[in-house]
Amino acid sequence: xxxxxxxxxxxxxxxxxxxxxxxxxxxxxxxxxxxxxxxxxxxxxxxxxxxxxxxxxxxxxxxxxxxxxxxxxxxxxxxxxxxxxxxxxxxxxxxxxxxxxxxxxxxxxxxxxxxxxxxxxxxxxxxxxxxxxxxxxxxxxxxxxxxxxxxxxxxxxxxxxxxxxxxxxxxxxxxxxxxxxxxxxxxxxxxxxxxxxxxxxxxxxxxxxxxxxxxxxxxxxxxxxxxxxxxxxxxxxxxxxxxxxxxxxxxxxxxxxxxxxxxxxxxxxxxxxxxxxxxxxxxxxxxxxxxxxxxxxxxxxxxxxxxxxxxxxxxxxxxxxxxxxxxxxxxxxxxxxxxxxxxxxxxxxxxxxxxxxxxxxxxxxxxxxxxxxxxxxxxxxxxxxxxxxxxxxxxxxxxxxxxxxxxxxxx
Numbered sequence: 001x002x003x004x005x006x007x008x009x010x011x012x013x014x015x016x017x018x019x020x021x022x023x024x025x026x027x028x029x030x031x032x033x034x035x036x037x038x039x040x041x042x043x044x045x046x047x048x049x050x051x052x053x054x055x056x057x058x059x060x061x062x063x064x065x066x067x068x069x070x071x072x073x074x075x076x077x078x079x080x081x082x083x084x085x086x087x088x089x090x091x092x093x094x095x096x097x098x099x100x101x102x103x104x105x106x107x108x109x110x111x112x113x114x115x116x117x118x119x120x121x122x123x124x125x126x127x128x129x130x131x132x133x134x135x136x137x138x139x140x141x142x143x144x145x146x147x148x149x150x151x152x153x154x155x156x157x158x159x160x161x162x163x164x165x166x167x168x169x170x171x172x173x174x175x176x177x178x179x180x181x182x183x184x185x186x187x188x189x190x191x192x193x194x195x196x197x198x199x200x201x202x203x204x205x206x207x208x209x210x211x212x213x214x215x216x217x218x219x220x221x222x223x224x225x226x227x228x229x230x231x232x233x234x235x236x237x238x239x240x241x242x243x244x245x246x247x248x249x250x251x252x253x254x255x256x257x258x259x260x261x262x263x264x265x266x267x268x269x270x271x272x273x274x275x276x277x278x279x280x281x282x283x284x285x286x287x288x289x290x291x292x293x294x295x296x297x298x299x300x301x302x303x304x305x306x307x308x309x310x311x312x313x314x315x316x317x318x319x320x321x322x323x324x325x326x327x328x329x330x331x332x333x334x335x336x337x338x339x340x341x342x343x344x345x346x347x348x349x350x351x352x353x354x355x356x357x358x359x360x361x362x363x364x365x366x367x368x369x370x371x372x373x374x375x376x377x378x379x380x381x382x383x384x385x386x387x388x389x390x391x392x393x394x395x396x397x398x399x400x401x402x403x404x405x406x407x408x409x410x411x
Contacts, residue, residue, distance in 0.1 A: 003030040009037045012044040016067035017074060017088050038075055045072060066190050078107050078171070078211035079178040080260070087178065095281055096260040103260055107211040109267050115164065115172055116201050116208035120182065122157035123192050124202070126150075131190040136161070136169045175210045179280070207278040209264065234301050235266040241297050245290060256290060257281060269298050272349050274342070296381045299407065319346040320355055329362070329397075344397045348404040359405045363398045370394070371402040380407065 008027045014020040020038075028034030045068070052064040070088065077084050082097035096103045122135050137144060138152045139161030147153050161169060173192075176182045181201060183193040200206040239253075239262060246253040257265075261281035270276040276295050277287045322332040329347070333340045350357045359368070374389045386399050 002026075004032070005029070006032075006034050007037070008034070009039070011039055013038070013040045013048065013068075013071055013075065015048065015064075015071070017070050017085065020071060020074070021085060021089075040075060062189065066186070069190065073174045073177070077174055077178055078102055079175060084178050087180070095254075095258045098254070098259055102211070106260060106263050109209045109211050109264060111207060111268075112172055112175075112210040113201065113207045115161070115169075116176060116181070117204075118157060118160055119169065119172060119176070120194060120198050120202055122155070122161075123182070123194060123198075125155045125157050126152060128193050129191060131184075131192060132170065132173045135192065136166050136173075139169060140164075140166060171212065172210055176208070179208075181206075181208065209268070209280060230305065231263075231266040233305075234269070234298065235262055237297055237301055238262045238265055238294065241293060245293065257286070257294075265294060265298065269302060270295060271299055271302070271352070272345055274345050274349075292382055316346050316350055316353075316355075319343060320350055320357070323347065323357060340397075344400060348400050351401065351404040352408050354408060359401060362401050367394065367398055368402055368405075371399055372406055374399075375403055375406055 005027050008024050010020070010023070014023065024036040027036050048068050052061055052068065055061045055064060074081070074084055074088075080093075080096035080103050081100035083093045086093045098104070118139060119135065122138055123130075126135060126138065134146070134152075137147060138155060138158055141159030141162050143153075147158075152158060173182075177184055180195070181197045183195050185191040185193065194202075197206060201208060242253050242256045242262065246256050249256075258281055261279060264279050264281070265276075268275075268279065270279065273287055273291045273295060276282060276291050277284070282291075318336065319332055322335055327335065329340050329343050332338075333343045336343070347357055347362065351359065363371075370390060371386070371394065374386045378385045378389050380386075380403050383396050383399050383403070386403070387394060387396060390399070
């Protein structure tokens with residue numbers, strides 16, 4: 001019960017998260033910094049499997065296996081450890097702690113939206129009655145008797161995940177659970193259940209980003225690649241912008257955005273508010289409050305570094321196809337089931353990417369020059385400032401489209 005414990009080291013895996021929570025909680029009770037470290041290997045898991053198998057009661061075995069899986073998920077997890085731990089006890093934690101190894105040394109982030117859609121679709125087709133391992137077996141086309149017994153070899157999702165290893169699928173599932181994008185029962189069976197966010201992913205309304213653990217070889221070499229150096233440069237600019245915005249509002253910088261969210265911005269480089277809004281840690285309020293400033297900073301950096309323009313995404317290309325068929329913005333919105341605001345965002349991005357969108361068809365020619373002069377006068381960062389300068393005769397949509405063309409010229 002000493003208050004000044006500076007280190008808590010687990011030489012092997014604790015049996016469950018409750019034990020770990022209590023034992024690691026002995027560190028730093030005096031409020032000073034302390035370090036908690038867990039050392040474990042596959043042999044620790046095998047040893048615990050053996051001990052669990054000695055239990056005579058099948059129900060006790062089932063619960064013990066679930067607890068073991070939870071502590072392994074925690075140890076191998078790539079998300080904020082505080083968020084994982086508090087989530088286990090049913091407590092929410094906004095943002096990230098910025099103290100654990102995953103927050104301080106984040107792994108490379110990749111877009112795994114398609115993989116998440118495959119996995120969640122398989123959960124749905126299995127009627128939300130099975131756990132992670134069964135779903136992975138279906139995805140990877142297992143020929144086990146259990147799969148055939150339930151008729152799951154006949155599902156459309158059977159075998160569509162052969163391109164990834166079972167371990168890669170487990171990394172995805174752990175991340176989905178830690179991010180609250182799918183639920184898991186706590187009755188010892190660990191059955192996966194879809195929630196509201198799961199359905200948003202399936203309806204293509206939400207993207208999924210997964211932190212990928214580096215291999216031990218990569219860690220040992222500590223290679224510095226150009227993309228990492230480029231992300232570090234952008235991260236420095238984003239931190240400066242965050243500090244300016246925080247100082248203006250007399251608030252701490254982390255209230256604007258957590259470091260982990262800035263790192264995500266630096267890695268993924270969102271160039272539209274739509275892309276920006278999909279980042280973890282970015283709420284709708286923050287999109288409205290800070291979105292344009294951060295997106296503008298990222299755009300400017302990409303132009304300055306002469307980074308190659310990304311190809312338009314499939315959703316932008318669908319909008320472009322309808323536009324080339326001669327449909328109006330309102331007609332495209334109706335065909336695609338989007339708002340006109342979203343279609344304007346798509347067309348603006350297509351203009352910036354130098355795609356065949358004729359600005360004169362969207363904005364009357366006589367409006368181009370006044371809008372360009374206003375942008376050059378007050379800057380292109382805030383649409384609101386440009387509109388205040390021009391007056392209400394000019395719509396936000398017209399200003400946004402002309403701004404996209406102006407930016408395309410390298411301004």
